[in-house]
Amino acid sequence: MTAAPAIELRGISKAFGPVQANRAIDLVVPRGTIHGIIGENGAGKSTLMSILYGFYRPDAGQILIDGKPVAIADSQAAIRAGIGMVFQHFKLVPNFTVLENVVLGAEDGRFLRRSLARARAELKHLAAEYGLQVDPDALVETLPLGHQQRVEILKALYRRADILILDEPTGVLTPAEADHLFRILRSLRDEGKTIILITHKLREIMQITENVSVMRRGEMVASVRTAATGPAELAELMVGRKVLLRVDKGPARPGAPVLEVQGLRMVDAEGVERLRGIDLAIRAGEILGIAGVAGNGQTQLLEILGGYPPAGATLSGEIRLGGRPLPLAGSQGRARRLAGIGHVPEDRQAEGLVMDFTAWENIAFGYQDAPRFQRGPLMDNAALRADAMGKIARFDIRPPDPDLAAKSFSGGNQQKIVVAREVERDPDLLLVGQPTRGVDIGAIEFIHKRIVALRDAGRAVLLVSVELDEIMALADRILVMFDGRIMGERLPAEATAAELGSLMAGVEPALADAGGAAG
Amino acid sequence: DPALIFDLGGKFDKSFNEAAYNGAERWKAETGGTYKELEMQSEAQREQALRRLAQAGANPIVMTGFAFGEVLGKVAPDYPDTKFVIIDMVVEQPNVQSVVFTEEQGSYLAGVAAALASKSGTVGFIGGMDIPLIHKFECGYAQGFKATRPDGQLIINYTGTTPAAWNDPVKGGELLKAQVSQGADVVYAAAGGTGIGVLQAAADAGVLSIGVDSNQNHLHPGKVLTSMVKGVDNSVYDAFKAGADVEPGVKVMDLASGGVSLAMDDNNKPLISGEIAGAIDAAAKAIQAGEITVHDYMADNSCPVR
Amino acid sequence: MERMPKWADVILTPLISLALAFALSALLILAIGESPAEALKVVVQGALGSSYGWGFTLYYATNFIFTGLAVAVAYHAGLFNIGGEGQAAMGGLGVALVVLALPWPHWALALPAAAVGAALMGALWALVPAWLQARRGSHVVITTIMFNFIAAALLNYVLVNLLRPVGSMDPASASFPAATHLPKLSEMALALGVDWGRNTPANISFFVAVAACLLVWLLIWHTRLGYEIRAFGKSATAARYAGISALRITVLAMLVSGALAGLMAVNNVMGEAERLVLNAVEGAGFIGIAVALMGRNHPLGVLLAALLFGFLYQGGGELALWTSIPRELIVVIQALVILFTGALDNMVRMPLERLFMALRRKGA
Amino acid sequence: MDFATLIQILDSAVRLMTPLLLACLAGLYSERAGVFDIGLEGKMLMAAFASASVAYATGSAWLGLLAGIAGAATLAGLHGLASIRFRGNQLISGVAINFLASGLTVLLGQKTFGLGGRTPSLSGAARFGEITLPFAESLRPLPVIGPVYAELVSGHTILVYVAFAMVPLTWWMLYRTRFGLRLRAVGESPASVDTAGVSVIRLRFAAVMICGVLCGIAGAYLATGISAGFVKEMTAGRGFIALAALIFAKWRPWGALGATFLFGLMEAVANRFPNLDLGVVTVPSMFMNALPYILTVVILAGFVGRAIPPRAGGEPYVKER
Numbered sequence A: 001m002t003a004a005p006a007i008e009l010r011g012i013s014k015a016f017g018p019v020q021a022n023r024a025i026d027l028v029v030p031r032g033t034i035h036g037i038i039g040e041n042g043a044g045k046s047t048l049m050s051i052l053y054g055f056y057r058p059d060a061g062q063i064l065i066d067g068k069p070v071a072i073a074d075s076q077a078a079i080r081a082g083i084g085m086v087f088q089h090f091k092l093v094p095n096f097t098v099l100e101n102v103v104l105g106a107e108d109g110r111f112l113r114r115s116l117a118r119a120r121a122e123l124k125h126l127a128a129e130y131g132l133q134v135d136p137d138a139l140v141e142t143l144p145l146g147h148q149q150r151v152e153i154l155k156a157l158y159r160r161a162d163i164l165i166l167d168e169p170t171g172v173l174t175p176a177e178a179d180h181l182f183r184i185l186r187s188l189r190d191e192g193k194t195i196i197l198i199t200h201k202l203r204e205i206m207q208i209t210e211n212v213s214v215m216r217r218g219e220m221v222a223s224v225r226t227a228a229t230g231p232a233e234l235a236e237l238m239v240g241r242k243v244l245l246r247v248d249k250g251p252a253r254p255g256a257p258v259l260e261v262q263g264l265r266m267v268d269a270e271g272v273e274r275l276r277g278i279d280l281a282i283r284a285g286e287i288l289g290i291a292g293v294a295g296n297g298q299t300q301l302l303e304i305l306g307g308y309p310p311a312g313a314t315l316s317g318e319i320r321l322g323g324r325p326l327p328l329a330g331s332q333g334r335a336r337r338l339a340g341i342g343h344v345p346e347d348r349q350a351e352g353l354v355m356d357f358t359a360w361e362n363i364a365f366g367y368q369d370a371p372r373f374q375r376g377p378l379m380d381n382a383a384l385r386a387d388a389m390g391k392i393a394r395f396d397i398r399p400p401d402p403d404l405a406a407k408s409f410s411g412g413n414q415q416k417i418v419v420a421r422e423v424e425r426d427p428d429l430l431l432v433g434q435p436t437r438g439v440d441i442g443a444i445e446f447i448h449k450r451i452v453a454l455r456d457a458g459r460a461v462l463l464v465s466v467e468l469d470e471i472m473a474l475a476d477r478i479l480v481m482f483d484g485r486i487m488g489e490r491l492p493a494e495a496t497a498a499e500l501g502s503l504m505a506g507v508e509p510a511l512a513d514a515g516g517a518a519g
Numbered sequence B: 001d002p003a004l005i006f007d008l009g010g011k012f013d014k015s016f017n018e019a020a021y022n023g024a025e026r027w028k029a030e031t032g033g034t035y036k037e038l039e040m041q042s043e044a045q046r047e048q049a050l051r052r053l054a055q056a057g058a059n060p061i062v063m064t065g066f067a068f069g070e071v072l073g074k075v076a077p078d079y080p081d082t083k084f085v086i087i088d089m090v091v092e093q094p095n096v097q098s099v100v101f102t103e104e105q106g107s108y109l110a111g112v113a114a115a116l117a118s119k120s121g122t123v124g125f126i127g128g129m130d131i132p133l134i135h136k137f138e139c140g141y142a143q144g145f146k147a148t149r150p151d152g153q154l155i156i157n158y159t160g161t162t163p164a165a166w167n168d169p170v171k172g173g174e175l176l177k178a179q180v181s182q183g184a185d186v187v188y189a190a191a192g193g194t195g196i197g198v199l200q201a202a203a204d205a206g207v208l209s210i211g212v213d214s215n216q217n218h219l220h221p222g223k224v225l226t227s228m229v230k231g232v233d234n235s236v237y238d239a240f241k242a243g244a245d246v247e248p249g250v251k252v253m254d255l256a257s258g259g260v261s262l263a264m265d266d267n268n269k270p271l272i273s274g275e276i277a278g279a280i281d282a283a284a285k286a287i288q289a290g291e292i293t294v295h296d297y298m299a300d301n302s303c304p305v306r
Numbered sequence C: 001m002e003r004m005p006k007w008a009d010v011i012l013t014p015l016i017s018l019a020l021a022f023a024l025s026a027l028l029i030l031a032i033g034e035s036p037a038e039a040l041k042v043v044v045q046g047a048l049g050s051s052y053g054w055g056f057t058l059y060y061a062t063n064f065i066f067t068g069l070a071v072a073v074a075y076h077a078g079l080f081n082i083g084g085e086g087q088a089a090m091g092g093l094g095v096a097l098v099v100l101a102l103p104w105p106h107w108a109l110a111l112p113a114a115a116v117g118a119a120l121m122g123a124l125w126a127l128v129p130a131w132l133q134a135r136r137g138s139h140v141v142i143t144t145i146m147f148n149f150i151a152a153a154l155l156n157y158v159l160v161n162l163l164r165p166v167g168s169m170d171p172a173s174a175s176f177p178a179a180t181h182l183p184k185l186s187e188m189a190l191a192l193g194v195d196w197g198r199n200t201p202a203n204i205s206f207f208v209a210v211a212a213c214l215l216v217w218l219l220i221w222h223t224r225l226g227y228e229i230r231a232f233g234k235s236a237t238a239a240r241y242a243g244i245s246a247l248r249i250t251v252l253a254m255l256v257s258g259a260l261a262g263l264m265a266v267n268n269v270m271g272e273a274e275r276l277v278l279n280a281v282e283g284a285g286f287i288g289i290a291v292a293l294m295g296r297n298h299p300l301g302v303l304l305a306a307l308l309f310g311f312l313y314q315g316g317g318e319l320a321l322w323t324s325i326p327r328e329l330i331v332v333i334q335a336l337v338i339l340f341t342g343a344l345d346n347m348v349r350m351p352l353e354r355l356f357m358a359l360r361r362k363g364a
Numbered sequence D: 001m002d003f004a005t006l007i008q009i010l011d012s013a014v015r016l017m018t019p020l021l022l023a024c025l026a027g028l029y030s031e032r033a034g035v036f037d038i039g040l041e042g043k044m045l046m047a048a049f050a051s052a053s054v055a056y057a058t059g060s061a062w063l064g065l066l067a068g069i070a071g072a073a074t075l076a077g078l079h080g081l082a083s084i085r086f087r088g089n090q091l092i093s094g095v096a097i098n099f100l101a102s103g104l105t106v107l108l109g110q111k112t113f114g115l116g117g118r119t120p121s122l123s124g125a126a127r128f129g130e131i132t133l134p135f136a137e138s139l140r141p142l143p144v145i146g147p148v149y150a151e152l153v154s155g156h157t158i159l160v161y162v163a164f165a166m167v168p169l170t171w172w173m174l175y176r177t178r179f180g181l182r183l184r185a186v187g188e189s190p191a192s193v194d195t196a197g198v199s200v201i202r203l204r205f206a207a208v209m210i211c212g213v214l215c216g217i218a219g220a221y222l223a224t225g226i227s228a229g230f231v232k233e234m235t236a237g238r239g240f241i242a243l244a245a246l247i248f249a250k251w252r253p254w255g256a257l258g259a260t261f262l263f264g265l266m267e268a269v270a271n272r273f274p275n276l277d278l279g280v281v282t283v284p285s286m287f288m289n290a291l292p293y294i295l296t297v298v299i300l301a302g303f304v305g306r307a308i309p310p311r312a313g314g315e316p317y318v319k320e321r
């Protein structure tokens, strides 16, 4: 078992056109270990793993499994070699059931009935063994992301994977879910399976891996035993400079209330009540954090405040901005922006950006009718570009090319484009959803700094995040949402992760603070 | 050399363009002469074609279809030494011969034949696009039918409103079946390529059909009652033969001049009983003698019978 | 950094594709027993070899510019407007109604009025599908197909029963009064002392079409509406976030699209036929789809593609007129051109990219 | 309207819907696999021509059918080559195929038969004859089911039964077999199929070729089943109507049956009642002819919700940009 490593990569190179994503990469992963891989956005982590999984073909290099060279021409070959992979962007068929997704490509015979029956039984077994419960008949698109990820893991296990690759699995998980995942990973490792874990979170690396490799700009810059290193060193290896791992912020000096929400209710098109009477207030100069497991109404709250409630929803309650009530019904996106509300949406790719637009076009997105971008009846494209150049420089957006399409930027830089646009408008109220999901620590640091700077300039910030760490580090006050309700309010200095965690799970801690909820 | 221009339907439209083509070919075969032929591709080419042929010295230039009327009115004065012949339309210019057919008369005879050949007393008419020219056929047919069988039923269908209406044999067949299911047992088709489908379906269903423009009796021997033949071929032949001496003015091709007629040949001989032949002859004579006037739909856009 | 230089992408690739399409066409001509060289000569001579040929090529191109732009504008909003045929037909009705309604003293007055009539009718014909798409979710592809048929029926009725002069055999409107006849390009050239394209249908509408290209370019890339149309077309969810109304954009984009298709009537109905005839559009609405797609939905591309199709249309017409090659050959050639330049372009691009990458590596 | 008329109209609807149904199912396979196809019209036209020509030359409708399938499949292969292998624009490829078929059929037809693109009329074994089902005549006297069986169910060409049988077969293929599961998946999320170790290209090609085969049957039905020979442009827009029906059906097999039946029925009704007399006015024939299209719009607007196409439809599968 100790003899040959489970995986050995030798000299893997891969170019996408002119982009050299991987450059002569070597990697050794011993059997029965959890191996971490870290690196900035665009460092080439996903590419390397996709090559191992046969999704991409390397331009050069060799792959050895258990010491034997194998040709991995496609994913079929990888699966046969015992490799399973959970992609960063899940590869699930959204309108298929869990069962159908698990069976796809691994059917027994031409007809489905047998395959489905076997998968159902096998799934039950796997669920029991690893705590991977999901409803086999649920449509994947209706499942929360955490459960979709379980489906991906189940897919790999169903195919009897011996080597499991997880690409940023915790980006979409709550702390509790992440813990759960890690327990599963440990038990898989203990059974002798080999696991590769890609993550941006150094804490996770330290917590669960035996070894860690660091990638930078397509190269493997270091591979070390986790015990022999620390977060600061890893961060420096990754980014190539020293990184501040804590948010550096002074005490808040809250002023007058900017946003007041009272009795906000929302019933969606299917008749499900998603918000059940939300009361909250945010004052100038403070960051109000909303913690909660994804799917408990935070998304809807942000969308309603941002002025675009889900289609077919019925709204009631009151929203006041600077004391003046805002209309609830209809598409209010423009009006809200004019009224001084900036919004960094949760899903930058689907909402915050038009992926096919260039960077400079995206810099005006949502503000296309701002007078300074107009010249008579036409749009002042020169002004737009100039504006974009400024933001690109100030936010260190890379590459600094305003003509590049948004989809050609890495995730972190895409997020910077959105943040730059919304923050530099200097809004009275900034709505921020999941600002650092899938973003590398260099960019996280930068984005956090800008949010704090906005607060310090006397603006109000509403921060929604499923990252408890992020909430704890940034927020001046924390509300916890569960099932469309505010479960309680805490101050970050006083709250413990455990306490917040149980609120997030809908459990009132024993010493429930009766007047907790704001309002 | 003479020249012949076909309208947009193309020279193999199974209809009057094809008849014109046949006339030209007959002239060619008989005289060994050559002629220039053109098929229209688009509306804008009409004028182009006319001018280019005139400049090239073609004489006479024969064209089929009323759609040339407008353009010819414009072009003819520019080439006073060239003779033009237009079929199916009247253009009043000193160097233009306008050939028009009394389709209503031929169709009247078809109506008479249908009335007598029908056992059920119900007959049908299937037209291509709903345009005045086709109403002319329909109206003559209706008059002949009603005159012979006043209590008879006439079912009328038009195939469509796009150019596809002339090239949809499937729809033609279906329309025929619909008419048959309503009792029709003789159906007159004036619908170009769609008519091919009508005749076919009629043969399949065991009812009689009446062809149009050219003699279509041979398509389904013994199953096509007759065809209302428009002598376009003869007109083209005559024009070619006359050459540059084509006589300008309006030339009405009616029953009397043999411009329109019902086709009688071996293919439909068994279908034409003495009674039918007699009635057709009588009607034809009466029309030629002026005892029967067949109303022309075009005269007032209406039909006395329906 | 790109895989190959931009010029190679926008010029070299289409040229090679075009060459392939023509090579295949040549084989086909050989196969039916004719001479490709002769055919090529007739086509090029007929379409481009004389001012006369150009007069036709530009006339057809004008039609295709309008319908191509119509498809392109809708496409930017993520809508596939197959209804150009019907919209252009209705535009013809608009022109006829305007021109025949008043005793216009001069074409310069009649032209703008007729253009408005054409655009309004075309837009009207696109409005219902647009509204149904935005409000009821009825797919615009189906509704515009249906509206093509309905337009044909309506026009058939109007021409036969309402606009046809009494006693006329022809299902067509009365001829337009001489005062409303648009100046032909040949007449305009003659006024400048140039004998150009005598008796050809190309007329002042060509400049209207070129102006329309420019306006569409401004609209799509230099106005707020264009920005919003593109944003909506590329990502409907992002558009919601940005406060862009789906109803407004869908309706506006389709109105502009329909109006452009309708405007074609200024060329064929007012400029050429000088009356409204049945089936005046002659499939230009469908060719517009190919033109827009080949022109990559960019007005300049549309202009060039329209010229190419105008060339093929006229050259092919000549071929059919003056040789024994059936006119359908040109339809096949058009198909091959569309196929190779529009759909099989990567067949050329991929090896070219590899070539340029290799060259670059060697150079580096 | 009496019962007999109803049966006749339904009977006509069945015949008219058959080519639409076949083409619609053809489109269903292709589009469910993520390849849009506006070239149904062209493939049918090519098939109609090929089947009529070969049936005429050989005197066998069955050989004609094979030729029709081959003709349509060739064009389908071209579509696959352009839109799958070379990741071309699927709409453009479809448009090109329509043009290609429209030109080639006439060109080849003229070259071969010299009839301006028409083929000679077919007769006898060169056409598919109507099949009388067992007991049709003996059951006829029974009330209701008698005529329904004898007139409506019995008496169509074999291709009609093939078309109807394709509906449950397609449903079963799509939802009950491995191939169907993968086919549906590749139209929704090709990357899932790829990472599951199944070739996206092969699957899509298979779907596109099935589409070709079904278009081939549809075309053969037009030329050798319901009529007797090829006439240029004889598809007369049916490919587009089938496309509309496909969207109407929301890309589902039973929906396709319903949608194409509706189109067939409306055409049959308009054929049967060409002059609707409303007492005061008679509706002109033009509007009766347009009625199916008008009603489609009304039904679409009134009763059918948003049709969501397969998510990956229209986009070539590109994993390396």
Ligand SMILES: Nc1ncnc2c1ncn2[C@@H]1O[C@H](COP(=O)(O)OP(=O)(O)OP(=O)(O)O)[C@@H](O)[C@H]1O
Binding pocket: A016, A019, A020, A021, A039, A040, A041, A042, A043, A044, A045, A046, A047, A048, A088, A408, A409, A410, A411, A412, A438, A440, D319, D320, D321
């Ligand atoms: N399919 C592709 N086509 C072209 N370029 C690609 C493709 N996938 C990745 N790249 C490029 O390759 C480089 C490496 O990307 P990769 O996704 O491997 O980075 P990563 O380390 O996983 O980043 P992240 O942390 O954002 O997930 C980037 O520059 C990226 O833009």
Ligand SMILES: Nc1ncnc2c1ncn2[C@@H]1O[C@H](COP(=O)(O)OP(=O)(O)OP(=O)(O)O)[C@@H](O)[C@H]1O
Binding pocket: C075, C077, C078, C079, C080, C141, C233, D031, D036, D037, D038, D091, D243, D247, D309, D314
């Ligand atoms: N063959 C076809 N079958 C079904 N639908 C088609 C077909 N061709 C085109 N369409 C529809 O027409 C549109 C094509 O235009 P486009 O490529 O902009 O698509 P799209 O962006 O997906 O459009 P949409 O705005 O409807 O989502 C699509 O909406 C598509 O559904």
Ligand SMILES: [Mg+2]
Binding pocket: A045, A046, A047, A088, A167
């Ligand atoms: Mg990655």
Ligand SMILES: [Mg+2]
Binding pocket: C077, C078, C079, C233, C234
């Ligand atoms: Mg779109």
